[in-house]
Amino acid sequence: MILGRIILGLLAIAPMTGYDLKRHFDSTVGHFWAADKAQIYRTLARLVDEGYAEVETVAGSGAPDRQEHRITAAGRVALAAWLASEPERHVERDPFLARVFFGADLDDDGLRSLFARRRAAVQDQLARLEQMRAETTALDRGARLRLATLDNGIAHLRTELGWLDAVEEEVA
């Protein structure tokens, strides 16, 4: 449902293939919504069924034909309706914090390595988002809002690093 609406939102920017969409989910929108390609192809098919998107087969210069999906008028209506609807509540599911919660059952080395891996993963992701930010120049309202979601990710990653500093010091 939400995935379908995000795909509609992306198709409203430009017509795309499932493959194109996958690249967006791995870069631009990936820091707040992850999606698998199997899921993208399935959802795309459903959007066509519902009349929210149409397909145009473009002969591929080399490789398979591109199945270009474009949003329909009905799709734009559905997208607008979703944006104006009651927001879904966000359910947290963080396996790292689950491990920390039961961390007393782990020896000192195990605990240290748990925190170290997390720190590495967070730094990695932070570097990627900061690079994306550096490559962006915000102009209109839409671009500023998209940039704001990036800043949200960056702010939370920095908070996570600060928290790790405090916890690692306390545990040591």
Next chain:
Amino acid sequence: MILGRIILGLLAIAPMTGYDLKRHFDSTVGHFWAADKAQIYRTLARLVDEGYAEVETVAGSGAPDRQEHRITAAGRVALAAWLASEPERHVERDPFLARVFFGADLDDDGLRSLFARRRAAVQDQLARLEQMRAETTALDRGARLRLATLDNGIAHLRTELGWLDAVEEEVA
């Protein structure tokens, strides 16, 4: 899988019924792992199947009999193995940020109300976590680590409020 391990971790603290577990998922561990009761009962049954937990029926003083689940020796081994295993990576899925990303398709009032609702939800959750924190006195390693997960939640909620301040000002 992760849910099963979290349940084992909770059963390692004390034997519990599905109902008891549900209460924990709505309070202590809820800020990093949400779980539905249908899912809890199903997972509990699977843990018994796998030999990681055993059931004892306790006659209920009023109301239905309690199905008390307790962790077995094999269950403790499985829990320890999970804690020492390669950490899963956390996949983000935040519907609020998805709405912000496409927020340009929304009018000013819609956007304002989107941020206002988010702020209210975050403040609400922050108040609950801060109260939980005030009620806790950390002593041993286990308690300190459990408290650290709470502090993680609190830190991120405060970051979210700060981000909201900045974005709302920019949009206004």
Next chain:
DNA sequence: ATCCGCATGTAAGTGGTTACATGATTCG
């Protein structure tokens, strides 16, 4: 030659949500 990027999808399985269904006790 071999690997990477482009591009498509299916099948099977796991994980998570919503709705249905029941019934006693306790508190206001």
Next chain:
DNA sequence: CGAATCATGTAACCACTTACATGCGGAT
């Protein structure tokens, strides 16, 4: 008298992941 809490679960559905399967063209 009615609502909330305790306590159990099932059935159906929806969302997501992993593994399988294919094949061209261009770069190293």
